[in-house]
Amino acid sequence: MSANACTTSAEDDLIRHMSTDRHTAPANLRAAAWLYGLDTAPLVQARVLELGCGTGMNLLPFALSHPQAQIVGIDIDPAQIEIGQARLAQLGVGNYQLFSIALDALLQIQDIGTFDYILVRGVFALLDAETRLALMRFCQTCLSENGIACFDYPVYPGARNDESLRDALLFHSGQAEGEQQQLDSARAMLIFLEQGLAAGNPQRPALQALVRQDEKLSDLMLGLKYLQGFYHPCYFIEFNGLLDQAGLIYVGDARPHSEIPESWGPETAQVCEAINPGGNKILVQQYLDFACGRSRRLSLVARRERAAQVLTAPDTARLEQLHWSGHFVRYQNEQGHIGNGHLLADGSALETVGATGLSMLDHIGYAWPHSVDYANLSFNTRPVVSRGDQADEQHAADASRALRSLFLTAGNHLHFSREALAYDTASESHLTLVPGMVAHVALESGTRICSANPWQETVSLDLTSQEAAVMALLDGRHGPVDWIRAAATHDSEEERATTEAAHVVLTLLRKLHAHGLLQGASSAWLEFYAFSIETELDRPEVAADSAWRLMMHTFAPEWGGIGCARPVDSREKSAADSRELNEAVIEIHRQLAALEFERAEILADNLVKACPADWRAWYERHVVSLFMGKYGDLLAPALRAMLLRPDSAETYGAVALSMKFIKRYWQHKNLLEKTLRTNPRLSKTWDHLGIFYADRQQLDMASLCSERAAKLDPENDEILSNLAGNYSNQMRVDEALGIYRRIIRNSPNKMVLYSNYLFVAQHASNLSAQQMFELHRQFGLQAERLAKRVPLKLTFEQSRNPEKRLNIGFISADLRAHAVSSFIEKMWASLDKSQFNILAYSNSRTHDDVSARLQQHTAKWTRVVEMSDVDLARQIHADGVDILVDLSGHTSGNRLPMMAFKPAPVQMSWIGYPATTGVAAIDYYIADLGFRSDPDVLVSQFVESLIYIPSTNSFGVMSKGGAGKPKTPAPCIHNGYVTFASLNRPQKLNDDILKAWAEILCRAGTARLLIGNMYGEDMIQQIASKMQSWGVAVEQLIFKRRMDHAEYMQVHAEIDVLLDTFPYTGGTTSLNAMTHGIPTLTLEGDTLAGKQGVVIMRASGLPEFVVADRASYVERAVALANDMDEIIKIRKGYRGSRHGVANFQVRPSFYFERALREAWQRFCKGTPRVGFEVGYDTGECRSFEQ
Template sequence: MGFFDWLRRPQRAIAAVKPERELVDHEAAGPSQRGVELLRSGQMLAASQQFREAVAREPGVASHHVNLAYTLQQVGEGVAALDHLRLAVSLDPESLDARYMLAGALETLPDFEGAVEHVRAALALRPDFEAARIDLCRMLALKGDLVQARAAIEEAMTLHPSNADFHHYLGNVCVTEGQPDAAVEHYRRALELRPDHVQVIANIGSTLRIKGLYEEAIASYEQALKLDPTFADAHAKWGMTRKAQGRLAESEEAFRRALQLDPKNPDTLNEMGMVLQEQGKLPQAIEHYRRAISLRPDLPGGYVNLGMALDHNGQSGEAVDVYKQGLAIKPSHELHGNLGITLAKLGNTDEAIDHYHEAIRLSPDNLSVHCNLASALGDTGATEQAIAAYRDVLAKRPDFLMPHSNLLVYLASTGHASTQEYLAEARRFDAKLARPPEDPPVRRNLASGQPLRVGFVSGDLRTHPVGLFIEGIIQHLEPSKLELIAYSTVGQEDALTARIKPRFGQWVQLRGLGDDAAARRIRADEVDILIDLAGHTAENRLAVFARRAAPVQLSWLGYWASTGVSEIDYVLADEGCVPIGDEHQFSERIWRLPQTRLCFTPPATDAAPPVAPLPALQRGHITFGCFQRLPKITDEVLALWGEVFARLPDARLLIQSVQTGRAKAVEQTLARLARVGIASDRVTLRGPVPRDVYLQAYSEVDIVLDTFPYTGGTTTCEALWMGVPTLTLSGDTMISRQGEALMRAAGLPQWVATDRADFVCKAALLASDMPALAAWREGVRGRLAGTALFDVRRFARNFEEAVAEIWRQGAAASAETRSS
């Protein structure tokens, strides 16, 4: 939505040009006269038919074309009207009506260059034509020629000093030039000349809004609406102000009022879509964006907003189509950049990289696109290039938190930094976080038996590894012990969200709230323990934790290293992934849960195919599998796998990944495998598939080979549930020990290799005993259900006891501090 309005006059009645002049030449033939009479009686279609006849009889009379054009405009035939106006000007270049109406028609295209040319011609014919001078000022401004617009407005003010519109327009120009105080002065002068000028009053409000004076802006909109309650623009600007304040429900209501008054305003529909999207109301947002674009196909930002809403709503394929439609109309770096994001999500990384490069060409200083390009490079396995790209962005903008988080993810998961180097980088991230001077939240004095209030901050409470791990746990937490609040950082929801939502006392949408506002909201909810489920991964809100939103703050589940954030008190871990003596790897204190920090929610019975017999018994050879993201299968991993395959010449390999849906990735992966001695005739590569098809693929695999140092998590648990064990290599960090911790929690320590030589030996040994592998599958789900990795009830009790003890220790420490 534009900042201000310019009092557009898209259609001009000829009578408004020269009220004293008849609409037609009195010497014209009968059809023209009959057309005038019909026009005066409001019968536009019948009038247009008479004017058509007049043009047919006397095609060289300019006034016939002008009159026909006017009626055609009224009946919605703007293109035909434009043709007749052009012809009228060619027949009579000095026709004031033809020039002026053609200027208006061109403005609606919009063709401001042509519009300015013809309105200047109209003024040359009649210099005292005040309405045309108003239009010239507006057109120059809308054309973007502020120097000429200012000159035209100042000239008009000398010719027509009592006209409020020129002061109004000069105020608009001042706003565009970044002079809000000067703008308000001109608006106030316009109001002296015309006190009831509601548009000017609203523009004062908008000027105050961009200065951050939100309540003063609201007062201006209220003043405008008191004069004209039907003024849709004031309702819309009210909505924009409340949106800027994070008061989304009030904003939505204001936009609804505006749309009731002006239901076909594409700008308001677009703004309404953004407010709905920020509240997580994606289907409604999509509907509003579609309506906006249908009304104005070249709406700035319309295709970007619609594409983002579709993508977040799980309709990524449709989002790609929308972005491409927008690019066909008008290419922009936003469209190329967002299309790249969606393509990367769908596994089309090479095409995504092409669009990122095009976005950078159009907007070289857009550092967000550089970050997305770095991420895409990482997805192709170019980890060192990705890390270098993130560091380059941070060199240009050190306070940019997103690339710093991404850099930390890569450093933590790829082995490109020692634990000391990683922690130093995480502390540098922490030093950038804003910490407004506020008193820390007060600990509640809980009565005996009163539940702790625990908040979870996450963008992944859906079908995502975090959601898949937490679902069963949430279902078994006792409401009498823990009162749960979800703080979602994204609008996307799905079937898993719907299943867990009823277990939360509140479901709060943080999307659209700034860090200060989000922290205030959490404090107002009097949360006792706030748990971060994202770490440095996507959609994190670590800056909210830096504002000490709750008395106790923890990190758990969604990240595998220290956040570095000094206000996060604990990391929930276990002795397997963070053994005694490794506390120095974290800025947080370590709280070890019994047996495991992770507990997986198995797929529902109707969602998981039954465990299949061991495929090797029928095939006569072992098939190894890997279902992780391709970037985790590094050259170092492949080298170790190559040794395994050298020991087992009949073995086969199945790799299924999002990235292996690309022909280029398949070609590159086969070449990399060949270099380590694994020929292509021993390999099957598959791309992304629905989850049920993915789970079924485990029926073709005998053993899963883990990656390192970024070991499996969700895939390891899913493989176990499908009857396929994972051979994993132990490491020296939380993430590189994750595979080991999971297999031990599942009661399978024999599947953990201590070093690379052990990995090769174990692979050969375990693969050689097909009867044992086949026997292990028998009744495997019943056995796994009783292990720490899958027993969600047991884990829920352990979790409840852990957070209660953390709270008690904090209370004791707080009491000791007060007494001293």
């Protein structure tokens, strides 16, 4: 049949002429043979023969990248050979020869020479058994001693689909006259089958894949395969029989993963093992062909003399001796959330299981198109944080398993080789196109390129005219400035034209990069990634995605990269550091220490303008934004610092930190870890990684990071505070307090850390109420001293009318989904707006649905998280706030030092913290009337005057007018035993509590204890071991990890009674339980934190659940375990009297409004500040001595 029997479009011809197969690349054959135990000739001077070469384009990339190798291509189609010869001449390729030889003539050649690699494909894959045997014998005579041949041929049972396709093409072309019409009809049928196969056709997936493949066949190949009957599939075992007759030995497949049954699924592996227990190499593969329906094999064969060297199956231990490459980009949505998979160059997705395997593909992708060895993969996936002596051994095993798993599941998308290839040895100073990209066809829209990359992957891309102009300058001699000039249009103003051109260039470069069509030295790739980041600095969250690749191409292999630089330490002085710059940096930090943030910002901006090419200037700009809480401004200067100093791991750490504040959490952690692998001496980076783990309640990991940070920088107060916080959450309160005392001694002005100290101190069981008071009072005195240093004088000019409509300011970091808001929302909704304006000051970056609901009740809502204390005080004063109410106390995000400036005439603290603030400028602390006692032990524990107000149903514990309806029945009804529980924070637990619980469980042998809010398995094991050592049976303990809100509410269905903690009792936890009809057994302490449970139980009409000492606590619990009737009665709704303590008949804000008005009236009268109580019956206020 004539090779020119059919005329098609230039585009289609181009694609057919460029057909390549990456699995037949000599580099792939050499690596595959190695996995089967055979060493083959190095590629650099290899002799390669391809039978069925078509136009010869399959091996063109190899010829261009290995100029000392010798390649011979033979095909029976003279037209194809003529096209190939013309292209070789055009490219000036001297090591590649193409010949058109008829099959019979070829088999008669005696002196063709020997070859290290022989490929049999194309028309030579279609032979019948007799001819195939003759060809095998021919290959045996010209195969070198260490040579390997690869036969590409169709096999049954999968080739049955080819026969179905053949029948369809013969049917449609049966009425055609002449070869031309037959081919036209056959191709028309291919289009019909591609587009018209019914969705329910069971053969549809296989036939569509086959059609897409055959559309690329030349006219000659299509005619021979389907119209001339020149197509002879066979069973694999038959092929092996022919090999034996030809004096050859079967080695394996050029896709070695496909010969491992496990790669087709665990069930397939089990069945193959069962049906062939002896593991016969040939039988295994024949059974596997039946199991997977294989239709094509790429069989590697060698001379029979090498039989003893051939392994039964691929040796996956040898995977660690290979180089790996591939284009993989981790999937992420627009919000930056990542998935367990990667996008390939063609946009398709690859799902991967296992964190180590995912990370390996990440790093292979960062290096693309270069290859990385196993040492690099192991280095870049090694856990930065680990506990135990076996961590290195465990990682070695994990990495080995992960690589094997990737080989099995992603083998079709991974490139592997035994040595570095063309990309890895390129030396051009600017990016250049890979050799051989000269096949272009003009299209109306621009240009189509059809080529192959050095991995022998066919690439077809459509380009615009602008992109085509840029491509002409991708020659290794031109750089970004030239590319932009080529892409620039002249129909818009210059700056916009330049920006648009830069994006055109970047789009093109990324397209070419994804398909492996660019190469260059490390400096060329660094230039590319710098250009990428600079071009997208207006979208820094997108620009930052190039940070990993910049890092990979910067650092030398010993630091996990493929570049040549060593990581520098920012503490190393550079000769280029000017005295002026150093002095400017010192002054910036002096202003930051003085809390003069705006002045520091001005200095940082001036420094950037004066030294735009100095990385330190941009780094300091990043630092100032961090201090000011302008987290949206962090990333851009950090990226600029990174570009100017890509060999400084510290700049990558700044980028990593910035990613956190734009909620790119995976990128944040990933880059922190990569930074620490490169330079493990960065204390701040260790600290940030510890914060990442702490935020996710992985406290063991968090503590390990904090300990590393503290060891590197033992005088850094912020690092020490984070370490103490982790210890506190791990129930190591005494250790935490020791660290905090050291911080406060050294840095008494760091008020945030001071508050952290006081919050943790609340959980200590060995501090008296008076000691706690004194600690808080010292905080207040320090806040007052700092306030006096600032020349800020605030006078109150608003009306002092005692009956006027009051501006009530509320300040909190918890005006969002938080327990405080659960309480305050009903209060604000109930507040009489004719008497009170609500002005909210939110000190949080979170503005969620709860925030939106709260905002509806306000006259003004101000986000103040970026305001300094001075600016915030001025703002509150300017807003004319009459009464300012703090809702945080010493919890996270508080602004207590600001209140020392007294920005409002009356100031209060309420709800957020069960103790004094210590700040004398805060006039009142509002407490529940249930805390009032005679004598009142609390008055001496507060610097504020106390206001007692009765409880209302602001939390929804009871429905108005009666008991709440039970949400679920008491579980003891169907269990037959009582389930006690604790859902409090682990910080509140201590050994005294755990011992009391152990005694209860031992005496009430059938009872169970559910402990929730656990921070991980280590904490669970720690508590379980202690409890069991005290006699508790393992089956009596139930542990629940941290839960989301829905899970937390659902778990109440498993609980009969809560056991309170002491000395810090539950608050919100006990209130939530009461909404489910679950009482809390609580021990009354001598502080407000120790009396929260008391107030809740009395307000709920269940004072019998309040005990006075530990012994009574144990006895009462044991009695409850033996009296399920009482529990069931309470669950169904029984409540005792609440008169005088809680009033659920009035509006939630009724008593609070009375307290606000009374406090304001006393201010207007100039009455000395004293505590007062709001009466239960009438709301009348009565003073008491304090």
